[in-house]
Amino acid sequence: MTTIRLTAAQAMVKYLSVQMTEEGEPFLGGVWAIFGHGNVAGIGEALHAERDAITTYRGHNEQTMCHAAIAYAKQSGRRRAMAVTSSIGPGATNMVTAAALAHVNRLPLLLIPGDVFANRGPDPVLQQVEDFSDGTVSVNDCFRPVTRYFDRIMRPEQLLTALPRAFRTMTDPAECGPVCLAFCQDVQAEAHDWPESFFEPKIWRIRRPYPDPVELAGVVDLLKAAEKPVIVAGGGVHYSGATEALKAFVEKHRIPVVESQAGKSALAWDHPMNLGPVGVTGSSSANVTCAEADLVLGVGTRFQDFTTGSWNLFKNPKRRLVSLNVAAYDAMKRGAEPLCCDAEVGLEMLSEALGETRFAEPDPALKTEWFAAVDPLTARPEGNELPTDQQVIGAVQRASGPNTVVMCAAGTMPGELHKLWKAPRPGAYHMEYGYSCMGYEIAGAIGIKMAEPDRDVVCMLGDGSYMMANSELATAVMLGLKITVVLTDNRGFGCINRLQMSAGGAEFNNLLDHTERAQASNIDFAAHAASMGAAAVHVASIAELESALERAKDAAGPFVVVIDTDPYPSSEPGGHWWDVAVPEVSEREEVLEARKAYEEQVKMRAGG
Numbered sequence: 001m002t003t004i005r006l007t008a009a010q011a012m013v014k015y016l017s018v019q020m021t022e023e024g025e026p027f028l029g030g031v032w033a034i035f036g037h038g039n040v041a042g043i044g045e046a047l048h049a050e051r052d053a054i055t056t057y058r059g060h061n062e063q064t065m066c067h068a069a070i071a072y073a074k075q076s077g078r079r080r081a082m083a084v085t086s087s088i089g090p091g092a093t094n095m096v097t098a099a100a101l102a103h104v105n106r107l108p109l110l111l112i113p114g115d116v117f118a119n120r121g122p123d124p125v126l127q128q129v130e131d132f133s134d135g136t137v138s139v140n141d142c143f144r145p146v147t148r149y150f151d152r153i154m155r156p157e158q159l160l161t162a163l164p165r166a167f168r169t170m171t172d173p174a175e176c177g178p179v180c181l182a183f184c185q186d187v188q189a190e191a192h193d194w195p196e197s198f199f200e201p202k203i204w205r206i207r208r209p210y211p212d213p214v215e216l217a218g219v220v221d222l223l224k225a226a227e228k229p230v231i232v233a234g235g236g237v238h239y240s241g242a243t244e245a246l247k248a249f250v251e252k253h254r255i256p257v258v259e260s261q262a263g264k265s266a267l268a269w270d271h272p273m274n275l276g277p278v279g280v281t282g283s284s285s286a287n288v289t290c291a292e293a294d295l296v297l298g299v300g301t302r303f304q305d306f307t308t309g310s311w312n313l314f315k316n317p318k319r320r321l322v323s324l325n326v327a328a329y330d331a332m333k334r335g336a337e338p339l340c341c342d343a344e345v346g347l348e349m350l351s352e353a354l355g356e357t358r359f360a361e362p363d364p365a366l367k368t369e370w371f372a373a374v375d376p377l378t379a380r381p382e383g384n385e386l387p388t389d390q391q392v393i394g395a396v397q398r399a400s401g402p403n404t405v406v407m408c409a410a411g412t413m414p415g416e417l418h419k420l421w422k423a424p425r426p427g428a429y430h431m432e433y434g435y436s437c438m439g440y441e442i443a444g445a446i447g448i449k450m451a452e453p454d455r456d457v458v459c460m461l462g463d464g465s466y467m468m469a470n471s472e473l474a475t476a477v478m479l480g481l482k483i484t485v486v487l488t489d490n491r492g493f494g495c496i497n498r499l500q501m502s503a504g505g506a507e508f509n510n511l512l513d514h515t516e517r518a519q520a521s522n523i524d525f526a527a528h529a530a531s532m533g534a535a536a537v538h539v540a541s542i543a544e545l546e547s548a549l550e551r552a553k554d555a556a557g558p559f560v561v562v563i564d565t566d567p568y569p570s571s572e573p574g575g576h577w578w579d580v581a582v583p584e585v586s587e588r589e590e591v592l593e594a595r596k597a598y599e600e601q602v603k604m605r606a607g608g
C-alpha cells in the first residue's frame with residue numbers, strides 16, 4: 001500500500017479539498033477560520049499549505065462565520081456546504097448556537113473546533129473546563145445534542161472513519177445536519193502514514209429514496225377519496241430540487257399549494273395554485289384553504305408550530321394528514337399517513353398513480369380578497385408620517401427584480417415578509433425561520449452571495465439584530481461582496497414588544513425607551529456601518545429609501561440603508577393563532593383578559 005506521511009490536520013485538509021458534488025464542484029465551498037491555540041499551529045498550518053485547493057476565510061466571530069456557512073448551504077439547496085474551525089474553549093462554544101441553528105433547519109455544516117490535549121500533557125490547558133468527575137468531558141460535548149454526527153479525534157487514524165461519516169451525514173437527505181469533529185490540539189500536529197487512496201477525489205451523490213409501494217398505494221387511495229386537498233410546501237421541496245415537479249403536479253391535479261417559511265418561493269407568488277403563506281404569519285387565502293381542506297398533504301415540511309397555527313389551523317373534522325418526507329421522523333408526525341421518500345420522486349410517482357384525477361378549482365376570490373387587504377399596506381405612503389415596516393417591504397419589492405434574493409431571520413420582518421413578499425421564482429426568498437436566530441442576517445447574506453454570486457442579495461434586519469451581530473459587515477467589505485442591507489430602526493425589539501402587549505403585558509424591556517437607563521439610546525447606525533467600510537446612508541422617508549435602493553444597485557460592496565420605522569403596526573389580516581402561554585395569575589387586568597382569550601383558543605384546539 002502506498003502511503004503518504006502527513007500530520008492529522010494536513011490529512012484532514014487534504015481530504016476536505018477533494019470531496020466533490022455530482023456536478024463536479026468541491027462539496028466544501030471553503031473553510032471559515034478564527035485561530036487560537038487550539039487550531040492555529042495544527043489546522044492553521046495545514047490550511048495554509050492547501051490554500052490553492054481550498055480557500056480559508058477569516059471572519060470576526062465564530063457564530064456568525066457559521067451563519068455564513070449555513071446560509072451558503074441553504075442557498076445551495078444543501079448540495080454544497082462550508083467548514084468552520086475554531087480554537088478550543090470560547091471559540092468552540094461560540095459555535096454551539098449556530099450548530100443548533102443548522103440542526104433545526106436540517107442544513108449541512110462542518111464544525112472543527114480544537115479540543116484539549118489527548119495526551120493530557122498540559123492538563124488543564126488554557127481555556128480547558130475541568131469536569132471533577134469525568135475526565136473525558138470537554139466543552140465540545142456541548143455540540144452533541146445539536147449535531148447529527150459528533151466525533152472527538154484523539155488519534156490521527158480515527159480520521160479514516162470520522163471524515164467519511166461526516167460527509168455521509170452532510171449528504172444524507174434524511175439525516176442531513178451539522179457535524180462536529182472536535183480535534184485534539186496535540187493530535188492535529190501528529191504524523192501518520194496515510195493510505196494514498198484516502199485522498200482520491202470522491203463524489204457524494206445525494207440519493208433520492210423511492211417510496212415503499214404499500215405506503216404509496218395508501219396515500220393514492222386517500223387522495224382519490226379526498227374532495228378538497230391542499231399541499232403544504234416546505235423547505236424539503238427546495239432541497240429535493242422538486243419545484244418543477246410540484247408545479248407540474250398541482251397544475252395537472254389542480255391542488256392548491258400553501259407555503260411555509262422554508263417552502264416559500266416553491267411556486268411563483270402569482271401562480272394560480274399558490275394560495276400563499278400558511279400559518280401564524282400566513283394569508284387568509286392559505287389559512288381558509290387549510291381550515292376547509294379534508295386532506296392536508298405536507299411535502300418536505302416539519303409541520304412546525306408556526307406553519308400549523310399551533311395545530312388549530314386544519315379545522316375540518318374529517319381532515320386527513322399525509323406527510324411526504326424523506327425523513328421518517330417527519331413522515332410520521334401527528335398521526336400522519338407517511339409517504340417516506342424524496343419529494344421529487346414522490347410527487348412524480350403520486351401523479352402517475354393519480355392518473356387524470358383533478359380537483360375543484362380553488363376560489364379565485366380568496367387571493368383577490370387577500371391582496372386587496374394587504375396591498376395597501378405596502379403601497380407608497382402619501383404623507384410624511386413615520387414609515388411602517390410594511391411600507392419598507394413595498395419599497396424593497398418595487399426596487400427588486402427576478403434576480404433578487406430577499407433574506408432575513410428574526411424580528412418583525414420574517415412574519416411580514418412571509419405574508420407580503422412576492423417571490424417570483426425558487427430561491428428568491430431565503431428565511432432562516434427554523435431557529436429564527438437574531439444575528440444570522442448580515443453573515444447569512446454573505447453566505448448567500450458566495451453561493452450565488454450573480455444574485456442580488458437584500459438583507460432585511462432590525463436594529464436589534466444589527467446590534468446583536470454586525471461585525472461580518474467588515475468581512476463583506478473586505479471580500480468585496482455586494483449585498484444590500486435594509487436596516488429598520490424602530491428603537492428596540494418591536495415584534496416582542498407587540499407580543500408582550502398582546503399577552504396583556506406592560507411595555508417593558510423591549511423598546512429602548514422602556515428599559516432601565518441613565519440616558520436615552522441614540523445609535524447612529526449609518527455611521528457605524530460606514531466605520532466598517534460599507535457605503536451607508538440614513539434615509540428619512542420611503543421615497544428616499546427608493547432612491548437609495550436605486551443607488552445601491554451600482555455599489556461595489558455592501559450598501560447599508562437605515563430607515564426609522566414605527567414599532568407598533570403589524571399586518572393584521574390573515575395570520576393564525578399562535579400558542580404563547582399567558583399567565584393564569586396577574587395583578588394586571590389586561591393579562592387576565594388575555595388569559596381568557598388564550599384559554600378559548602386552547603379549548604378550540606382540544607376540539608371544544
Ligand SMILES: Cc1ncc(C[n+]2csc(CCOP(=O)(O)OP(=O)(O)O)c2C)c(N)n1
Nearest residue numbers: 411412436438462463464465492493494495
Ligand atoms: C438570538 C436571539 N435572541 C432572542 C430572540 C428573540 N427575539 C426574536 S425577535 C427579537 C427582537 C428583534 O428586534 P429587531 O431586530 O430590532 O426587530 P424588530 O422586531 O424591532 O423589527 C427578539 C429579542 C431571537 N430570536 N434570537
Ligand SMILES: [Mg+2]
Nearest residue numbers: 462463492494
Ligand atoms: Mg427593532
